[in-house]
Amino acid sequence: xxxxxxxxxxxxxxxxxxxxxxxxxxxxxxxxxxxxxxxxxxxxxxxxxxxxxxxxxxxxxxxxxxxxxxxxxxxxxxxxxxxxxxxxxxxxxxxxxxxxxxxxxxxxxxxxxxxxxxxxxxxxxxxxxxxxxxxxxxxxxxxxxxxxxxxxxxxxxxxxxxxxxxxxxxxxxxxxxxxxxxxxxxxxxxxxxxxxxxxxxxxxx
Ligand SMILES: C[S@@+](CC[C@H](N)C(=O)[O-])C[C@H]1O[C@@H](n2cnc3c(N)ncnc32)[C@H](O)[C@@H]1O
Numbered sequence: 377x378x379x380x381x382x383x384x385x386x387x388x389x390x391x392x393x394x395x396x397x398x399x400x401x402x403x404x405x406x407x408x409x410x411x412x413x414x415x416x417x418x419x420x421x422x423x424x425x426x427x428x429x430x431x432x433x434x435x436x437x438x439x440x441x442x443x444x445x446x447x448x449x450x451x452x453x454x455x456x457x458x459x460x461x462x463x464x465x466x467x468x469x470x471x472x473x474x475x476x477x478x479x480x481x482x483x484x485x486x487x488x489x490x491x492x493x494x495x496x497x498x499x500x501x502x503x504x505x506x507x508x509x510x511x512x513x514x515x516x517x518x519x520x521x522x523x524x525x526x527x528x529x530x531x532x533x534x535x536x537x538x539x540x541x542x543x544x545x546x547x548x549x550x551x552x553x554x555x556x557x558x559x560x561x562x563x564x565x566x567x568x569x570x571x572x573x574x575x576x577x578x579x580x581x
Contacts, residue, residue, distance in 0.1 A: 429571050
């Protein structure tokens with residue numbers, strides 16, 4: 377028997393406006409890497425396979441808040457928004473640089489996910505404590521803040537909640553302290569997954 381409203385998997389039903397903005401940001405990010413754009417101006421995005429990985433994890437996360445630290449132009453946020461929309465949820469993302477905030481606002485407007493994403497233009501460290509029931513956190517910020525944000529997020533994760541941190545392989549040395557802490561932390565099951573730049577995945581017991 378056919379259902380009247382067909383439910384399609386997320387990756388096969390990315391809305392055209394979202395797909396167009398993803399493609400635009402992928403092209404712009406690749407150009408940034410080639411043309412010598414200064415580091416702080418570069419988008420420094422996750423690759424598409426990491427976006428899919430995040431969306432799959434988020435679509436299976438328990439109930440609770442969804443938080444992203446480090447929006448840049450909103451590319452990773454679009455993958456999170458895809459999964460949030462598929463499961464009827466919203467998310468909050470933090471970006472501290474005004475030029476990136478402007479680009480991200482344009483991303484969310486043009487991709488039609490304004491109603492799914494709340495963008496807070498500030499340092500995430502000033503806000504994380506307001507979230508008591510985090511179901512999913514994606515951490516992709518300056519490496520100096522990873523340890524501090526890890527210690528803020530883990531106690532606030534719900535049972536089964538996930539913290540995913542980017543750059544666990546390509547910036548392994550800079551993140552050494554935080555990675556060792558996570559891998560030996562008895563509050564979580566943690567693993568580094570070799571996808572994209574390396575994702576640390578921590579699940580709260
Ligand atoms: C690697 S980029 C994020 C890329 C983005 N997640 C993506 O894949 O599309 C890191 C961003 O984090 C921002 N950032 C760094 N520290 C932050 C903080 N404490 N709070 C909010 N944003 C921060 C930076 O300004 C930068 O735009």
